Amino acid sequence: MNSPDHIEKPNAPATARNRQAILEVLQVELASAVDVLEIGSGTGQHAVFFAQAMPNLLWQTSDRSINLDGIRAWVDDSSLNNVLPPLSIDVLENPQVGQTFDAVFSSNTAHIMSEAAVRKMFALVGQVLRPGGAFCLYGPFNIDGKFTSDSNAEFDRSLKEQDPAMGIRELDNLHRLAASNGMQPANHYALPANNQLIVWRRREE
Ligand SMILES: C[S@@+](CC[C@H](N)C(=O)[O-])C[C@H]1O[C@@H](n2cnc3c(N)ncnc32)[C@H](O)[C@@H]1O
Numbered sequence: 001m002n003s004p005d006h007i008e009k010p011n012a013p014a015t016a017r018n019r020q021a022i023l024e025v026l027q028v029e030l031a032s033a034v035d036v037l038e039i040g041s042g043t044g045q046h047a048v049f050f051a052q053a054m055p056n057l058l059w060q061t062s063d064r065s066i067n068l069d070g071i072r073a074w075v076d077d078s079s080l081n082n083v084l085p086p087l088s089i090d091v092l093e094n095p096q097v098g099q100t101f102d103a104v105f106s107s108n109t110a111h112i113m114s115e116a117a118v119r120k121m122f123a124l125v126g127q128v129l130r131p132g133g134a135f136c137l138y139g140p141f142n143i144d145g146k147f148t149s150d151s152n153a154e155f156d157r158s159l160k161e162q163d164p165a166m167g168i169r170e171l172d173n174l175h176r177l178a179a180s181n182g183m184q185p186a187n188h189y190a191l192p193a194n195n196q197l198i199v200w201r202r203r204e205e
């Protein structure tokens with residue numbers, strides 16, 4: 001039987017391609033943050049890379065239960081003391097996280113989650129983000145109802161073939177969700193491969 005000690009570390013090659021560009025934004029946006037919650041950490045590779053590059057930040061991983069062993073394997077193997085083993089967070093289950101953070105980061109999740117799950121993710125971020133804190137969401141997004149590239153249109157088609165609930169989200173809808181959960185647009189970065197990193201900040205109380 002496999003014990004967590006024998007879990008193979010999962011590999012998502014895309015993380016190696018996008019992590020440097022994301023890091024350069026996070027180093028600016030999270031310059032004064034102390035702790036960050038990541039939603040949908042996936043393999044845990046981003047978490048380990050960002051925690052190593054930003055040693056002043058405490059990085060809290062999380063994901064659905066199916067991914068937790070893999071994330072734990074990456075975190076344990078890193079021997080870093082500023083990346084924490086994953087919390088079990090499925091946004092659809094209205095998780096009670098019980099703590100607040102200076103920042104929330106999530107990568108390539110909004111097009112995988114259903115629209116209902118995206119709404120719940122923004123609600124959770126609204127609950128856990130401290131005033132002034134940043135929500136940094138990376139991925140492909142549509143602008144003014146249009147795909148930003150032919151490759152994103154094709155990607156959207158392939159997602160919907162797998163599951164009609166998946167799909168690239170419209171940025172205006174995300175701005176509305178952010179507003180209804182106490183956040184306002186702060187920054188918008190165009191990154192390689194037709195991806196974007198959107199930053200909202202929680203209003204000061
Ligand atoms: C394409 S992967 C991205 C993983 C990682 N963030 C990355 O960039 O490599 C999508 C992630 O969204 C997570 N996810 C999907 N639905 C979710 C939900 N309801 N609650 C929390 N995470 C969810 C998946 O478990 C998975 O880790």
